[in-house]
Amino acid sequence: MIKQLINTTTAKEVSDYLLAIKNDINCDFEIILKLLRVKKTILKGLRPLKFIINEICDCLVLNKQCAATTLTNYLLESSLKLSLIYWKAYEKPFDNKKDFETMYIYEVDKYIGKEMSKILNFAFEEHLIDINDMNDLKKLMLEYRNHIDHASNNKSIRNLRIPIATLDLNTNESTENLNAKVTGNPLLYLIAQEDFMRINAYDYFMHVFSYILKWDDMLHERYNKINK
Numbered sequence: 001m002i003k004q005l006i007n008t009t010t011a012k013e014v015s016d017y018l019l020a021i022k023n024d025i026n027c028d029f030e031i032i033l034k035l036l037r038v039k040k041t042i043l044k045g046l047r048p049l050k051f052i053i054n055e056i057c058d059c060l061v062l063n064k065q066c067a068a069t070t071l072t073n074y075l076l077e078s079s080l081k082l083s084l085i086y087w088k089a090y091e092k093p094f095d096n097k098k099d100f101e102t103m104y105i106y107e108v109d110k111y112i113g114k115e116m117s118k119i120l121n122f123a124f125e126e127h128l129i130d131i132n133d134m135n136d137l138k139k140l141m142l143e144y145r146n147h148i149d150h151a152s153n154n155k156s157i158r159n160l161r162i163p164i165a166t167l168d169l170n171t172n173e174s175t176e177n178l179n180a181k182v183t184g185n186p187l188l189y190l191i192a193q194e195d196f197m198r199i200n201a202y203d204y205f206m207h208v209f210s211y212i213l214k215w216d217d218m219l220h221e222r223y224n225k226i227n228k
Contacts, residue, residue, distance in 0.1 A: 045219040065201035072205045073145040083215040090222045
């Protein structure tokens with residue numbers, strides 16, 4: 001059992017905490033409108049992804065952009081792998097009489113557990129994505145998924161320089177460094193990582209969601225074509 005750091009929490013603290021969450025809700029009407037439309041979107045083959053999509057939307061409404069970003073990383077990989085599994089399975093007439101637990105056993109064995117770079121190559125070879133998609137998804141993988149999931153710094157953060165000020169407590173003299181690279185100090189680069197996620201979380205999610213809509217339509221068309 002985890003040893004408690006604080007033994008008591010009052011009812012007022014709980015009330016204040018819930019009120020703080022309420023007050024932190026995103027009030028951008030256009031963003032809320034688009035997120036609600038996303039939540040109401042009816043997916044076909046990719047509907048198992050809805051629980052991830054809905055939670056990302058909720059995070060963005062609550063201004064929890066860092067949580068939304070990490071979940072979007074999960075969504076990116078999950079959506080591409082699920083799309084590829086169905087895409088490959090749908091290249092032949094679908095047998096609904098198969099045992100449910102073995103229905104996609106070949107495709108799951110081939111794609112689940114593989115690195116994202118290999119999955120991108122598989123998707124390109126199977127014509128699920130084209131060369132423009134490939135380049136775009138590689139960029140998303142490098143700039144968002146990899147550096148956040150591996151707690152490292154992407155190109156934007158590696159090149160970032162910010163002004164910092166220092167204070168000499170003995171003389172009360174302050175100095176300012178206008179050219180400090182953030183990567184040399186974890187205090188600075190973690191602040192930069194947080195800022196990056198808060199600024200980019202919404203656009204990143206909508207970008208990934210656009211692929212989900214595209215793949216869902218492609219899968220539906222492929223299934224119908226083969227199983228007329």
